[in-house]
Amino acid sequence: MGESLRGILELNALFLLAGLGLLWGVRGWSSLLDLLESLGLALMLGLSAVTMLATLILVAGGGLSALTVAVVCVALFAAGGALALAARRPLPSVFGRLPGRSAAAIAAAAAAIATVAVLVALFQLARIQPLGGGDSWEFWVPKAKVIYFDRGIDNPLFTRFAGPRYPLLVPALQAMDFRFMRSAFAPELAVQYWLLFVGFVFSAAALLRRLVPAWIAWLFVALTAVIPQLDYRLLNAQADWTLDLLYSLAALLAVCWLHRRERWLLVAAGIVLSAVIATKQEGLLLVGCLGAGIAAATLRSWRSTWPQLGAVGALAYTLNLPWRFWWASRHLVVAVPTSGVGSLLRDRSRIWPSLELVLRLLFSTSDWLVLVPLALTAAAACLTIGGSARETAVLYLVTCAAAVCGFTWILWTEASLPLNDQQSSTPIPRVVGSIVLLSAVLAPLLIQPLLERAQPRRQPPEARDVPDPDPDRRAAEA
Amino acid sequence: MFVERGRFVLGLGCVSAAAVLLAVHLSGALNSLDGSVRFYAYIRTPLVRVLTTGDSLDIPYGLQAEALRVVPRGAGYALVLPPSAQAAAREGINPVTYVTVAPFLAYLLLPAYPVRPLRARYVICYGCDGRRLGERVRWLWSEGHEQAIGEVER
Numbered sequence: 001m002g003e004s005l006r007g008i009l010e011l012n013a014l015f016l017l018a019g020l021g022l023l024w025g026v027r028g029w030s031s032l033l034d035l036l037e038s039l040g041l042a043l044m045l046g047l048s049a050v051t052m053l054a055t056l057i058l059v060a061g062g063g064l065s066a067l068t069v070a071v072v073c074v075a076l077f078a079a080g081g082a083l084a085l086a087a088r089r090p091l092p093s094v095f096g097r098l099p100g101r102s103a104a105a106i107a108a109a110a111a112a113i114a115t116v117a118v119l120v121a122l123f124q125l126a127r128i129q130p131l132g133g134g135d136s137w138e139f140w141v142p143k144a145k146v147i148y149f150d151r152g153i154d155n156p157l158f159t160r161f162a163g164p165r166y167p168l169l170v171p172a173l174q175a176m177d178f179r180f181m182r183s184a185f186a187p188e189l190a191v192q193y194w195l196l197f198v199g200f201v202f203s204a205a206a207l208l209r210r211l212v213p214a215w216i217a218w219l220f221v222a223l224t225a226v227i228p229q230l231d232y233r234l235l236n237a238q239a240d241w242t243l244d245l246l247y248s249l250a251a252l253l254a255v256c257w258l259h260r261r262e263r264w265l266l267v268a269a270g271i272v273l274s275a276v277i278a279t280k281q282e283g284l285l286l287v288g289c290l291g292a293g294i295a296a297a298t299l300r301s302w303r304s305t306w307p308q309l310g311a312v313g314a315l316a317y318t319l320n321l322p323w324r325f326w327w328a329s330r331h332l333v334v335a336v337p338t339s340g341v342g343s344l345l346r347d348r349s350r351i352w353p354s355l356e357l358v359l360r361l362l363f364s365t366s367d368w369l370v371l372v373p374l375a376l377t378a379a380a381a382c383l384t385i386g387g388s389a390r391e392t393a394v395l396y397l398v399t400c401a402a403a404v405c406g407f408t409w410i411l412w413t414e415a416s417l418p419l420n421d422q423q424s425s426t427p428i429p430r431v432v433g434s435i436v437l438l439s440a441v442l443a444p445l446l447i448q449p450l451l452e453r454a455q456p457r458r459q460p461p462e463a464r465d466v467p468d469p470d471p472d473r474r475a476a477e478a
Numbered sequence: 479m480f481v482e483r484g485r486f487v488l489g490l491g492c493v494s495a496a497a498v499l500l501a502v503h504l505s506g507a508l509n510s511l512d513g514s515v516r517f518y519a520y521i522r523t524p525l526v527r528v529l530t531t532g533d534s535l536d537i538p539y540g541l542q543a544e545a546l547r548v549v550p551r552g553a554g555y556a557l558v559l560p561p562s563a564q565a566a567a568r569e570g571i572n573p574v575t576y577v578t579v580a581p582f583l584a585y586l587l588l589p590a591y592p593v594r595p596l597r598a599r600y601v602i603c604y605g606c607d608g609r610r611l612g613e614r615v616r617w618l619w620s621e622g623h624e625q626a627i628g629e630v631e632r
Contacts, residue, residue, distance in 0.1 A: 117504075118508065125518075129514065130530035145589065186528070219500065222500050374495060450486060
């Protein structure tokens with residue numbers, strides 16, 4: 001194993017440790033199997049939390065030495081452990097129950113094996129592929145190199161690259177990789193992006209399995225692994241897929257919270273949402289769209305939903321304020337289109353072509369398969385059902401509609417953006433991936449209620465097998 | 479009852495479509511990834527892996543490799559290009575290469591950093607006539623008239 005690969009694995013082991021600590025603190029595990037299943041989520045939570053804190057360290061004038069990163073990870077693990085001990089949440093001592101042999105279990109295993117096959121192929125490519133994607137060598141990796149070599153972001157060179165106001169999460173993550181690799185060998189960053197996808201796949205499967213049978217959860221998780229644009233661009237050291245993966249995971253956590261009302265889901269969603277905002281400028285827009293979707297879906301129960309979700313959203317945004325203050329204090333260009341009403345009216349001829357382009361990109365089957373049409377169809381059907389199915393459908397539809405409006409607004413107001421589908425000239429062909437991935441992870445929750453209603457009312461066997469992580473609290477709530 | 483059955487059929491249709499999609503695209507995805515792995519099999523060293531990105535932008539491999547070798551860490555360098563894309567085209571530099579060579583070298587050579595020619599310790603000449611840069615430049619590497627790397631003597 002090369003030193004670069006070993007370094008990336010060491011860093012991600014620290015992320016995993018931090019994430020396990022956080023999960024132990026807010027949730028705990030009922031069995032070793034439960035713990036094993038939550039490893040993907042632990043990696044994503046640890047990565048989000050540590051990298052988010054790393055951006056704050058950079059803004060405060062600090063550097064990202066290996067010792068600093070290790071201390072942050074261990075501190076997060078210790079904080080989580082302390083919370084767990086205070087809540088008398090011991091480590092799991094029983095192994096747990098494996099799913100029984102059934103057609104559904106075999107289907108789930110087949111889809112999981114298909115996913116792992118794609119992951120293995122992606123890893124082989126990640127080990128040899130050169131650095132790809134214009135934005136990667138134009139500014140993301142150079143920024144990371146400045147952080148690595150200059151131990152901070154105060155070098156004037158940092159703001160001279162394209163996109164000086166772009167959020168810090170991706171350069172911070174790459175700089176930490178370089179630190180643990182002990183070199184700035186950029187092509188090896190592909191392995192970091194591969195690990196990000198691995199974490200996403202297993203997180204999504206574990207979260208979905210709490211709400212739907214394993215076979216439908218793994219079917220759609222496997223589909224995400226064969227999205228042509230994902231296989232084509234995932235390993236480029238850019239921010240787009242990082243944003244998409246974190247965003248759909250945050251949305252899934254929020255939806256799971258709406259279904260289960262377990263507080264740890266809300267905490268986890270907050271951590272990942274803060275990372276989404278810190279990844280790309282579009283992250284804030286997407287979080288706003290998700291907020292609109294949740295608000296619309298929970299209009300009837302707003303008293304028990306909005307204050308908690310609002311607080312989490314506000315906290316996630318607040319964590320990103322120091323970076324905004326940093327670039328504002330250096331008089332960098334503002335982060336939102338500044339077109340006045342006059343220029344907006346002048347450019348009104350761009351509205352329809354912009355909307356048409358966004359929709360064309362979103363429904364491009366050669367790029368994204370038919371994940372969006374599938375989820376939209378199921379969501380429309382779910383509107384005729386009550387309860388949580390309708391809630392999820394409204395959330396999904398409103399989030400999609402808001403995102404389409406948001407992307408159209410970007411194209412309309414940024415007159416310099418050409419109205420074409422070339423990835424190098426406009427971010428929209430890449431950013432629609434967030435909605436595609438959102439469709440993929442919410443589709444099982446939208447399709448399952450359609451299948452359930454024609455059968456006798458009973459819980460799916462896989463969902464029934466899921467151990468309750470906090471039975472005492474649920475009993476108290478009941 | 480009719481509505482409920484309709485929903486069930488729709489759900490079944492969605493699941494079937496997803497399963498067919500997976501079956502159809504799984505082998506395609508695996509073949510495509512395997513094809514990419516075989517395509518990049520010629521990359522045997524980390525240096526080739528780093529320089530292949532620039533190569534794909536038509537930035538000469540030799541110029542990249544020598545710039546990495548010659549320009550030391552932390553040094554200021556100036557990239558001298560033809561004055562316009564049209565002039566660059568006459569030197570055989572395509573428009574994409576003309577606009578990407580500066581940011582790509584900035585990425586490649588960090589922690590060496592780009593500066594204005596008057597402040598540079600090193601000069602990277604691509605498509606320029608090195609002889610016109612004056613006597614103060616000691617040329618350390620060159621390939622033809624249009625690619626050269628030199629140190630500015632002070």
